[in-house]
Amino acid sequence: MLPEREQKKLGREKLQRIIETCKSIEGRSLDPFLIDVKDNIDTVKKYFPEWKIPEDLCLDAETIHQLASVIKLQSEWVKHRSTTLYTDPFLLDEKIRRIEKVDIVRTFVKVWHPIVELEQVSIQSLAEALRYWESLVPLNERWNEMAPTEVGSGTATREELVNQRILRDETFSQELEDFWRELKSQVAKNGENGKIRYQSFVYAETYKETVNRAFMTSFLVTYGYATLEIHPLEEEMFIVPYEKPAVKTGGKQLVSIPIALTAEDWEKWKRGE
Amino acid sequence: MSKRKAYYASKLKRATHMLFYKRHKKPGVKGWELRKTIGSDYPKVLKIMDDFLKPLDLQVKTVFEEEKQVEKPTQEQLDKARFLIELRGELAPKEAKMIGWRIDDLAGLAIAISYIISKKGKSPRKEVDELLREKLPGWKVGINIDRYVRYGYLAQDENEQLYLDWRTRAEVDQKALVDLLLRAES
Numbered sequence: 001m002l003p004e005r006e007q008k009k010l011g012r013e014k015l016q017r018i019i020e021t022c023k024s025i026e027g028r029s030l031d032p033f034l035i036d037v038k039d040n041i042d043t044v045k046k047y048f049p050e051w052k053i054p055e056d057l058c059l060d061a062e063t064i065h066q067l068a069s070v071i072k073l074q075s076e077w078v079k080h081r082s083t084t085l086y087t088d089p090f091l092l093d094e095k096i097r098r099i100e101k102v103d104i105v106r107t108f109v110k111v112w113h114p115i116v117e118l119e120q121v122s123i124q125s126l127a128e129a130l131r132y133w134e135s136l137v138p139l140n141e142r143w144n145e146m147a148p149t150e151v152g153s154g155t156a157t158r159e160e161l162v163n164q165r166i167l168r169d170e171t172f173s174q175e176l177e178d179f180w181r182e183l184k185s186q187v188a189k190n191g192e193n194g195k196i197r198y199q200s201f202v203y204a205e206t207y208k209e210t211v212n213r214a215f216m217t218s219f220l221v222t223y224g225y226a227t228l229e230i231h232p233l234e235e236e237m238f239i240v241p242y243e244k245p246a247v248k249t250g251g252k253q254l255v256s257i258p259i260a261l262t263a264e265d266w267e268k269w270k271r272g273e
Numbered sequence: 274m275s276k277r278k279a280y281y282a283s284k285l286k287r288a289t290h291m292l293f294y295k296r297h298k299k300p301g302v303k304g305w306e307l308r309k310t311i312g313s314d315y316p317k318v319l320k321i322m323d324d325f326l327k328p329l330d331l332q333v334k335t336v337f338e339e340e341k342q343v344e345k346p347t348q349e350q351l352d353k354a355r356f357l358i359e360l361r362g363e364l365a366p367k368e369a370k371m372i373g374w375r376i377d378d379l380a381g382l383a384i385a386i387s388y389i390i391s392k393k394g395k396s397p398r399k400e401v402d403e404l405l406r407e408k409l410p411g412w413k414v415g416i417n418i419d420r421y422v423r424y425g426y427l428a429q430d431e432n433e434q435l436y437l438d439w440r441t442r443a444e445v446d447q448k449a450l451v452d453l454l455l456r457a458e459s
Contacts (some may be wrong), residue, residue: 003333027432052274077393097407099457101380102366108383109364109455111446114372116331116358118293118299255380 004050011047014057015063017041022066025073032073040067101163179216183241195229195238198259199269207266214261228257284311284318285325292322292333292358299425299439301336301357308352316351332361336443357443379416381405382426387454389427389437390447398433 018040023031044063044262096104187196202213217239220226224246229238239257288311305444307315323333336355337343366376388404389396398418405414408452418435421427425440441447 051402089388092387093404093452094390095457096384096404099454101376101408103457104380104383104454105376107367108450109336110380110453111370111449113332113334113361113446114364115300115334115440115444116293116360117295168295182352238362254392 001237008047008050008056011050012059014043015047015059018063019059019066022070025148026069030069032077035070037074038073042049049225078100080192080238138171176216176219176223176225179213180241183217183220183239185240187239198228198237198239202261203266210266211261232255281283281318281321284314287311288315288318288322292356299355301355302444303352304352304356307356316412319356326358327361330360331358331396333357333445334359336439345404355439355443371427377409377413378417378420381409381414382421383450383454385418385421385427386434386437386441386445386447388450389435394437395433398429398435401435 021035025035040063044060044067048060049062099107143223183196183201187194190196190200198217201230202210202217204210204213217226220239221228221239224242225243226239227246229240231237280281288307291307291310296302307319311318319333326332326370327431334357335346335351336357337350338353339350346354364372384405385401388401392400402414405417418427420433422429422435422438425438426444427441428436428438430436437447
């Protein structure tokens with residue numbers, strides 16, 4: 001009788017060997033009946049009372065898992081052998097080695113139905129390609145366009161920068177406060193219950209101006225000069241100005257509200273649709 | 274032409290353009306694409322097309338996602354299936370040469386497919402390689418197997434196992450191939 005330590009060591013080795021054999025059968029498509037499942041289960045059973053630590057118990061579970069995979073393969077093997085597609089690989093192997101190449105091809109073309117696929121161009125695609133070619137600018141011209149132009153340095157006055165919209169003629173905060181005052185007066189004039197429809201306030205005579213007003217409105221809301229009231233079911237949105245700018249409390253998560261402002265929507269609004 | 278005939282004639286044209294001309298990397302069109310372009314009655318349009326193709330020795334082939342052929346497919350199975358135009362009858366060996374296959378390459382393909390079928394649809398590449406080396410020059414065997422994989426006849430996994438891929442399922446009558454090979458006189 002082996003001492004307990006030796007017995008455990010031998011048991012672990014045996015389980016490892018079973019796992020390796022199962023894995024090689026699965027990985028190399030070998031005949032799953034090469035393994036004697038019953039004999040291996042007996043081995044697992046024999047050593048099971050020896051296992052006390054989690055590592056050994058995991059090894060035991062892994063062995064059972066691998067044996068279960070082999071049993072599954074055996075079941076598939078039996079199923080395949082019972083189908084009409086099953087052919088003994090040795091028989092077929094022998095046959096293939098003995099048949100002439102020409103005969104193999106003659107056999108294959110009887111059961112081969114190659115797919116038909118065309119890749120040739122059509123008159124329409126040629127015409128389209130020609131149109132594209134005509135409109136394509138020659139490479140040397142395109143490269144010219146991309147080359148950086150030399151710009152001479154000079155001076156500009158503040159008025160010139162304002163005219164070019166690089167600088168504003170008033171500070172942004174001043175502009176924002178003016179816009180807030182305009183919102184409050186519009187609400188007093190055209191609004192209801194201290195609020196005004198988003199479209200009524202933002203949409204202007206030109207699309208450019210509309211975009212600018214939407215931009216400013218977003219800052220009014222972000223900086224606490226106003227808030228948005230959204231009624232999703234009615235698909236309505238109102239702007240509610242505050243009397244005094246609200247102070248944002250740090251703990252509260254701010255929410256972004258995307259608002260689409262397309263030229264088509266603006267045109268519809270212009271036409272009164 | 275009656276209204277009904279004109280309706281199907283126009284759908285038939287669109288289906289022909291979609292099925293004959295290559296649209297994606299893989300040939301053929303998915304069912305959902307046909308439904309989107311032709312309408313939900315596309316199976317009927319394909320049936321009419323199949324009748325038209327019969328005298329030309331061509332047919333509309335349905336390749337389902339599942340490996341086996343489906344007897345009564347559901348709408349979902351049809352939408353996921355791939356539809357192709359393929360030869361209905363048989364090619365003569367000389368014709369195979371005309372469509373770009375050398376006799377050696379075709380023989381190699383036939384051997385690889387039948388061997389994998391006999392091995393339950395999965396075989397180590399090494400075994401197929403050794404089998405092909407019996408009758409093909411060694412330098413060509415690797416190139417040919419790679420070509421069969423590239424064309425979609427075979428698939429290879431990270432363990433160098435070869436499987437039958439979508440093109441074999443679409444083009445080859447596997448059972449008939451094995452039967453004929455076993456019956457062939459050596």
